[in-house]
Amino acid sequence: MTINRRKFLGATVAASAALSAPMALAAGSGKPRVVVIGGGAGGATAARYIAKDSKGEIDVTLIEPTRTYYTCFFSNLYLGGFKEMDELGHSYGGLAAAGVNVIHDWAIGVDRDSKQVTLAGGAKLTYDKLVLSPGIDFVDNAVAGWDVTAQNAMPHAYKGGSQTELLKAQLAAMPEGGVFAMVAPPNPYRCPPGPYERVSMVAHYLKANNPTAKIIVADPKPKFSKMALFQEGWANNYGGMIDWVGEEFGGGNVEVDPNGMTLSIDGEVVSVDVCNVIPAMKAGKIAEIAGVTQGNWAPVNAADMSSKADADVYVLGDASQQGDMPKSGFSANSQAKVCANAIRGALTGSRVFPAKFSNTCWSLIDTDNGVKVGATYEATDEKIAKVDGFISSTGESSEVRKATYLESEGWYSGITADMFG
Structure with a gap:
């Protein structure tokens, strides 16, 4: 079509x-x-x-x-x-x-x-x-440690406008070799391929402006929309930059600390520079x-x-x-x-x-x-x-x-x- x-x-x-x-x-x-x-x-x-x-x-x-x-x-x-x-x-x-x-x-x-x-x-x-x-x-308490009062520290950017601008500004301010993290949502949610296109676009920006930066995706799902297409694209264009952590490896067991800027995945705490939390x-x-x-x-x-x-x-x-x-x-x-x-x-x-x-x-x-x-x-x-x-x-x-x-x-x-x- x-x-x-x-x-x-x-x-x-x-x-x-x-x-x-x-x-x-x-x-x-x-x-x-x-x-x-x-x-x-x-x-x-x-x-x-x-x-x-x-x-x-x-x-x-x-x-x-x-x-x-x-x-x-x-x-x-x-x-x-x-x-x-x-x-x-x-x-x-x-x-x-x-x-x-x-x-x-x-x-x-x-x-x-x-x-x-x-x-x-x-x-x-x-x-x-x-x-x-x-x-x-957003569903209250869908992500441990996050609610809408934390959206300035850890934007969702899943409603168009100021949140999108905020996430872009945070992306541009990342230190060299910094870490961008995403907490992906459970099904069902708005625009099933959206989080993974976002990962691609963040990777595109970082490849040009901060090539030693890393991206971590904590995902409560075992698979996602267009998964094979995105993973092929990530491997071909952004090799080594993106680490997707699915359900099998604890991607659904997450907690964030907006004040300390940390993300915990299945008990393992990681310091992050930007954290895009997309709740249920x-x-x-x-x-x-x-x-x-x-x-x-x-x-x-x-x-x-x-x-x-x-x-x-x-x-x-x-x-x-x-x-x-x-x-x-x-x-x-x-x-x-x-x-x-x-x-x-x-x-x-x-x-x-x-x-x-x-x-x-x-x-x-x-x-x-x-x-x-x-x-x-x-x-x-x-x-x-x-x-x-x-x-x-x-x-x-x-x-x-x-x-x-x-x-x-x-x-x-x-x-x-x-x-x-």
Whole structure:
């Protein structure tokens, strides 16, 4: 499968045309109201498609506290020196121009009985349909010795923006021959290849700027996404720099000391200069507040991403428990289009198309050395189920790897245009 910006946006235009079938306004004197909480790949896409395809027949409000959204996907390329932070930042002006009422505030309460959302500023918004796309938060005490109060000393950098900038600054300040450590997360988590692309990008930076530095990865898993591809790339490009410690050798038995800057792996204490702690994850807090989570995630119906706790609430992207799809920006964008079609159909009587989903995750290992994994999915009664998939092969030519990297650049341009207009 090859995706570039033109093909991605072309598919988007085709889907938009299909979704723009004639509609009848739902019964009642006013427009139906949709509130979307969270302005990332899921929320921004859903808000834009509902507003655009309903042609003003649905009142759409997006709640997002930040005025500039920095994508977590592609943020590793900033660490590697392939992107500037400004290239990852996107405003909400395009959504406003598309008819979405954008409110920069925190949603702090959801009353599903009265169908109201409460904002930190005191406003209360009434909805007919509510879309939750809050991304991830971290599980308390997931890593011994670390909580969010330690994120300045040991950044997670798993939410785009200031944390990513902090980790880059710490990387640049490492002493010659210093140690960069990562505590990798347990499954499931946002962007399965993400930690290992990050290791690659940190290694790329250190190879050029601090070639005697070392990287230690403490991993609670016995294997990880694209493992053979990454390990091949590490051996070919960063030989001797990266030490991956998996479950078998105690990678899940870790403790950190942010004050002393140490990492303990299965009782062995190592002094580190930078420590990137990526804890276990859960759905963003507002999903829990809304009462739609079960354990760490929010179960949804595969056909339309509606919550299993409430048919008028939908949960997208990383926060959802939906089946076989990985938690990725591509997944969230794909789910948002299915959700938008279903909501528009429910509120206006327009045609609802069968749910189909897709995902691709690209990773950069070194300059012009891109790899990918992806699949297509369908909705079943039980879950979003994988239909077929693909993955890059070890031993691919430099031409194929460069083409894969360029394909990822085209996708980034396409998806951010699709999200923000």
